[in-house]
Amino acid sequence: MSLTPEQVRQVAHLARLKLDEDEMERMRLQLSSILDHIEMLQAIDVTDVPITAQVTDLTNVTRIDAVTSSLPVDAALANAPDRQGDYFRVKAVFEE
Known part of the structure; x- marks a missing residue:
């Protein structure tokens, strides 16, 4: 399929x-x-090909969601550049 210059201008x-x-x-x-390549693909007969969303047998690999203890506050904030009490201190993102 040959596009015209006007069609290319529109795109x-x-x-x-x-x-x-x-x-x-x-x-x-x-x-x-x-x-032209798309036209070639559209000409292929795929009536006997099952609809496919995934061509491999991959499945999501997830771990069991188990409740565990949290990281201690001091360990979590050990490398923080700035802290305020038990919290990370960061620059304000929104102006008041």
């Missing part, structure tokens, strides 16, 4: 790209090539 406009004429022609050729 560039939608993507908010400023392309000079050389870039426009290069994009026209590249996008046309991509669309």
Whole structure:
């Protein structure tokens, strides 16, 4: 499928790209090539191919959610650059 320069200009406009004429022609050729490949893929008969969301037998690997004791406050704050009591002290993110 060969795109027209006007179609490429429209795509560039939608993507908010400023392309000079050389870039426009290069994009026209590249996008046309991509669309040609898509047309080839669409021509393949996949009626007997089952719908697939995952091609491998991977499953999520998770650990058992077990309640454990927390890290002691002094250990958690040992490398803190600044602390205030039992809390990390950080610069304000929001202005009042």
